[in-house]
Amino acid sequence: MLRDQSSDRARREADKAFKPVRTQKPMTDYAKDQHSFNQNRERLKAERLAREAKPKGRSE
Numbered sequence: 001m002l003r004d005q006s007s008d009r010a011r012r013e014a015d016k017a018f019k020p021v022r023t024q025k026p027m028t029d030y031a032k033d034q035h036s037f038n039q040n041r042e043r044l045k046a047e048r049l050a051r052e053a054k055p056k057g058r059s060e
Helices: 002-017 029-053
Strands: none
Touching: none
């Protein structure tokens, strides 16, 4: 009985260690463009919010 349990545990550990890696499909040109667009939009939004958060009347 103990021999079966240790064998099962070793098998589970091996399955965890050697489970197949999920790979992502390469991005299409459209997906790359969309990703770049979204990153740029978020960056510009953050810059705009930072400008608007500055107190009015101070020019730096």
